[in-house]
Amino acid sequence: MNMKHSLIQLIDLPDEILILIFKTLNNVDLLYSLMGINVKLTQFIRDPIFTNRLTLFRYSSNDLIYPLDNTILDRFCLQILPEIHHKIKWLNVEPLSMERILLITNYSNLHGLGLYNIEDETFRRLFAGKKYDDSSIHQNLEEKLPSLTSFSLTCDTDMSFYWELIVPLIHRMLNLEELTLYIELSSFKIFIDGNNLKENIIYHLSRLNKFVFNILSIMHLYMKPYLPTNEEIEHTFANFTTNKIISSVDYFPRRQ
Known part of the structure; x- marks a missing residue:
């Protein structure tokens, strides 16, 4: 009552x-x-x-990401998202539920996508692998993505599939205007500096006007090549004139 x-x-x-x-x-x-x-x-x-904008996960008190309760997620996937799919312009999703959310309906007016802590296998299924014949969004994700104007990728674990999958995905976002990358990369050959970002990201996105990034790049130097200084790394960002870029380089000897 x-x-x-x-x-x-x-x-x-x-x-x-x-x-x-x-x-x-x-x-x-x-x-x-x-x-x-x-x-x-x-x-x-x-x-x-x-x-317009839905964040379909929760933050804990210490800023850790966790999925919606199953009851809430079920209702969104079975009722709410199919009813309002054409009204959604931005989705933020986390790894445990993103596959179900992205494939449940066709987000025809989606302009922004935020992926948080996405895992290798999930990414491959969604963007580069298994076919979903009953979902039109998956077809869109596998081809060009001209409708996306904003993309955000946040991951607090090593993204071993960055070069193989993430970079090609970004190249397919032909009209991207805003890009956010908060990622950690580990490599034996390539260190992510300003030159690398220009050649592999910026030069491929003619409409990009906002690029926010915080990249932890770890390189394993087993062959002990020439080690660039922090000043040399900073110099590669010289053409990033809008805002000051802060870089820090540390070297740690390999354990014997």
Whole structure:
């Protein structure tokens, strides 16, 4: 009875007040709690203010990422996302649920995609491997991606598939305007410096106007070649004139 009374009170509020209240809430919680509960509220929360950008995971108190509860995820995949798929312009997803979320429907107006802690096998299935005949988004992911104007990739473990999969994927984003890379790379041959970013990323993206990156590049120097100094690494970023780039180079002897 109290819940019904609270719902009536909520419905009776002016639209301006509802917007102020709902904008203080998490969009995922809002959609999960109110979608389908009442015609007016359902129509109200389908507004682009609440559906444009969805982050479909949680942060713990120490900023670790973890998936939505199964009950919430099931409802989003079975009901909410198929209903609002055409309204979603940006999705942020995590590894345990991203495959299900990205393949559940066709996000025809998706312009931004954030991948967090994606794993090698998941990436291969989504972007470079197994076919999903019943999903039009997978076909889009395997080909050119002209609709994506923003892409964010965050991973706190070594991305061994960066050169094989990530770089070619970015090259397919022909109209990319904003790119964010927070990644860790380990290599025996290549150190990621300014020259490398220009040759493999920037020169391939003619519309790119914002590039935010924090890259930990680890190189195993078994052959003991010439070791560049931090100043030499910084010099490779000389043409990055908009903002100052901070670099730090450390060398650690191999354990005997």
